[in-house]
Amino acid sequence: MANKVYNSAAEALDGLLHDGMLIAAGGFGLCGIPELCIAAIRDSGVKNLTVASNNAGVDGFGLGVLLESRQVKKMMSSYVGENAEFMRQYLSGELELEFNPQGTLAERMRAGGAGIPGFYTKTGVGTVIAEGKEHKEFGGQTYILEEGIFADLAIVKAWKADTTGNAIFRKTARNFNLPAATCGKVCVMEVEEIVEPGQLDADAIHLPGIYVHRLVQGKHEKRIEQRTVRKREAS
Template sequence: MINKKVNTVQEALQGIENGMTLMLGGFGLCGIPENSIAELVQKETTNLTCISNNAGVDDFGLGLLLQKKQIKKMISSYVGENAEFERQMLSGELEVDLIPQGTLAERCRAAQSGIPAFFTPAGYGTEVAEGKEVREFNGKMHIMEHAFKADFAIVKAWKGDTAGNLIFKGTARNFNPCMCGAAKITVAEVEELVEAGTLDPNQIHISDYL
């Protein structure tokens, strides 16, 4: 069995370079990989494209990267409660791609499952559909959305073991699980790390094969 434990956050984030695309888990302020984000701030990694349900707040989560102008593009569904985000977006400093929340989750799951694209009715007839293929299914119009392509997925779990099995708690289950395995490399922060074989298999949300 492969031991997937690393000893430091610095070791976990080795390989992240300027200009990469990152998925970051979290829903509101729940389940945010705050230690990894703090390390990205310290590393001064720049020109990042960040895929996340929200953009944090001014002094927490992705808001810390926005303060340092380390993000060039945000792909999100909810971006309120962040004054610096608003300022950068309105000034043209930050590129923003707003996506319906369900579509954002499904584009993560599609990448996780190896599905290149899918059709959804969400966004049809709006700016979201501009330039996208449209088809009719069962009398309803759908637009085609592509799976995300990311270099790293960084998630936060409640418990994990050294083999990579993960358990998420409460609201943190919204986006963290579907980002696991959806990028070339997945980094998981855990609140509690245990030895392989310790977790109840019936409680595991993401197994080590992803």
Template sequence: MKKHYMSGYDAVSDIADGSTLMVGGFGLVGIPEQMILGLVESEVKNLTIISNNCGVDDWGLGLLLKNHQIKKMIGSYVGENKEFERQVLSGELEVELIPQGTLAERIRAGGAGIPAFYTPAGVGTKVAEGKETRIFHGKEYVLEHALYADYSLIRAYQADEGGNLVYNKTARNFNPMIAAAGKITLAEVENIVATGKLNADQVHTPGIYVQGLLEAKQEKRIERKTIRNR
């Protein structure tokens, strides 16, 4: 049985200033909303965040940006966040932008214990500056190093008491690989069931990767709502 937390603040209360966090989600889909709010409440600072993007100005990781709690952001997309742009241009925020597939593979490699790998993505661009390159079968590749984190904060649909997780549709984006790459993984879920209630064939993340669970409701906001004129 994994440790259960009563609130987002309770779940993240041990995270210290200067920690490196991986945070699941794609846009606003599959983000651990309550744990992010817990980080805001805790006022922990100088964080390095590894995530596909940094939320929007008023929700998700954007709330941490607004509070100046993030020192460095490692991700692949920043287009929906004006405060992100402002902090980068003013020199308040350090940013490492990575091609999305490379970001996913660097996280996956961290979880798999693979220290580095070669990829063709970014060859001949600023992405490859200062990095080792090699030729394989007549094609140039750049060396990329695995990513790791002190804590991984993820979102799943369902968990059992043993921490086995099932994700819902698109929320199964960066969450499974992030779950494996943190020293401590905390999962925010919609409901927790007894051990044995989940179909083992449907489990996406084995409980061995998970140290704590938070059962919590989510607002599930839409990043950019577009509707058809009637």
């Protein structure tokens, strides 16, 4: 069996990066972000990237790092409201945006991973989302055609995995890491802990190792996107 474990994100991405590629990135808000891979992509200097991700990170963290270095030419996202640099680049015409309803984006990734080139959905009918897309009626209802996402590379982050790539995502991180991992021609996964085969409960595995090509273990920063606390009550 081929060794999937690499010593660093840079090593795991070696030979996979090129200008103009499409990358599917996992993460939800600031949860489950493949930050080690993002840093390695920044350091590689590749440019004109298209990135499919639920969000664009925040200023100085997550995909916001690649926006600041001007390596991203287009984002395919559903929520981008926490990144001032993203807003500046988009409003100035420096950055392209393909806006997707959140469920549609997740399904486009899942469809790509399942080899499905397209599907029909009611979400977005009658809005700007539907402009330029095929419309079709089913049961008297109008649907629009959305295309599956087939990425050149998927970068995702898991909580725990074995050396074959069987992985467990923790809580909210499961949302987009799972479909993103499946839709890439190659999937590089960073993990908080790598264990030996057989040490994970088979019924707890979210992603089979067949989808994962390269693994790297590392330390990850735990951030809170919006910290909300109540005022201390007077004693």
